[in-house]
Amino acid sequence: MKYDVVIIGAGPAGSIAAEKLSASGYKTLIIDPCNKKKICAGVLTAQYARKYEVNENYVERKIKGVRLSFKGIKGEISYRNTVEYSINRDSFDAFNLARAVNNGSELKKNLVLSINEKDSCVMIQTEKDIVLADYAIIAAGVSELSQLYGGTKQYAYCTQQVKYREPGDFFEMDLFPGGYSWIVPKKDNVVSGTSSDKGYPDIPGERGLIPINGPVKRTFSNRTLLAGDAAGFVSPFDGEGIYYARRSGEIAAQTLSRAISGNNPLSEYENIWKSEFDFLSMAKISRLLSNNTILEAFVREIKDNERFNKVVEDILTKEIDKNKTGYIFSLIRKLI
Numbered sequence: 001m002k003y004d005v006v007i008i009g010a011g012p013a014g015s016i017a018a019e020k021l022s023a024s025g026y027k028t029l030i031i032d033p034c035n036k037k038k039i040c041a042g043v044l045t046a047q048y049a050r051k052y053e054v055n056e057n058y059v060e061r062k063i064k065g066v067r068l069s070f071k072g073i074k075g076e077i078s079y080r081n082t083v084e085y086s087i088n089r090d091s092f093d094a095f096n097l098a099r100a101v102n103n104g105s106e107l108k109k110n111l112v113l114s115i116n117e118k119d120s121c122v123m124i125q126t127e128k129d130i131v132l133a134d135y136a137i138i139a140a141g142v143s144e145l146s147q148l149y150g151g152t153k154q155y156a157y158c159t160q161q162v163k164y165r166e167p168g169d170f171f172e173m174d175l176f177p178g179g180y181s182w183i184v185p186k187k188d189n190v191v192s193g194t195s196s197d198k199g200y201p202d203i204p205g206e207r208g209l210i211p212i213n214g215p216v217k218r219t220f221s222n223r224t225l226l227a228g229d230a231a232g233f234v235s236p237f238d239g240e241g242i243y244y245a246r247r248s249g250e251i252a253a254q255t256l257s258r259a260i261s262g263n264n265p266l267s268e269y270e271n272i273w274k275s276e277f278d279f280l281s282m283a284k285i286s287r288l289l290s291n292n293t294i295l296e297a298f299v300r301e302i303k304d305n306e307r308f309n310k311v312v313e314d315i316l317t318k319e320i321d322k323n324k325t326g327y328i329f330s331l332i333r334k335l336i
């Protein structure tokens with residue numbers, strides 16, 4: 001049997017793509033062994049909450065703002081118009097996958113070993129069988145499989161653990177050049193983690209990788225699309241990836257619907273996400289803040305300068321008007 005679309009990976013990118021395609025009547029299969037715990041701080045950002053419904057099944061706590069610190073200087077940003085959510089990541093992924101299956105997507109709990117693109121179809125070799133499809137979406141996150149098919153290869157290394165501490169309502173970030181530590185409040189405890197671009201921090205905990213270099217050069221071929229982490233869709237500034245995974249999964253589904261029904265080229269995918277995702281600005285801010293002097297002044301201004309505080313809130317909650325990014329860079333540069 002041949003599928004219209006096979007999706008590899010049931011994270012936020014793959015599950016939403018499967019949900020959208022199966023709801024539109026396409027014969028859709030999602031393949032994931034579903035046997036790995038996802039290492040994630042579990043913050044559904046303001047950007048996510050503005051666009052998507054958030055379900056109480058996986059929410060652990062509302063987040064009211066962020067506390068930033070650098071070398072003992074502490075700045076606090078209370079969100080004015082927005083809220084973020086701390087979630088249980090396993091429940092979130094299970095919820096999204098269930099929606100895909102309820103909409104008619106087939107699920108194979110299996111590992112994909114290789115993907116072979118032919119003129120007339122895509123051949124997907126799993127541990128147990130070979131599956132044929134007209135198109136495939138590679139949404140296998142940071143994995144050997146994604147890497148084999150053009151996926152991202154440069155990461156920040158993260159270690160995180162649960163700590164039994166009274167949770168607050170703020171997301172806490174301790175900044176240092178080349179990384180940061182975080183504390184995310186959960187229902188009854190907190191998750192604490194550290195990321196570094198130089199290798200796994202030498203602290204106990206579970207390990208995970210975050211793509212940091214922005215999108216890969218090419219996210220489409222004749223019959224496959226790369227979505228989510230596999231494509232490098234993570235903000236280089238703050239490591240936000242769930243929103244981009246979900247949104248790229250939606251764009252991938254939309255592109256493939258148009259390819260199946262109208263023979264449209266898969267290059268449409270790249271045109272759409274490039275018009276929406278502004279990773280360049282995020283990378284630029286991140287580069288500016290890799291300088292110790294700027295970073296120190298940045299946190300001090302957040303603490304002392306209300307106007308600057310609001311600008312950083314806009315950056316963190318992604319409420320930046322693309323036309324105003326020049327103004328933001330000039331503000332940060334003036335800190336030197």
Ligand SMILES: Cc1cc2nc3c(=O)[nH]c(=O)nc-3n(C[C@H](O)[C@H](O)[C@H](O)COP(=O)(O)OP(=O)(O)OC[C@H]3O[C@@H](n4cnc5c(N)ncnc54)[C@H](O)[C@@H]3O)c2cc1C
Pocket residue numbers: 008009010011012013014031032033034035036038039040041042043044045110111112113139140141142143144145158159160193208209210227228229230233234239240241242243245
């Ligand atoms: C420590 C840490 C903290 C983070 N915190 C946040 C945060 O607070 N907020 C935020 O927005 N982002 C955060 N991120 C980033 C976020 O987790 C990712 O951007 C997001 O999960 C990407 O979704 P995805 O669907 O692309 O991939 P994933 O969620 O990684 O899903 C990929 C799926 O593919 C499957 N898979 C892999 N290989 C194969 C194969 N060969 N065959 C079949 N299936 C396969 C896996 O089992 C997995 O289920 C964090 C990341 C890390 C490492």
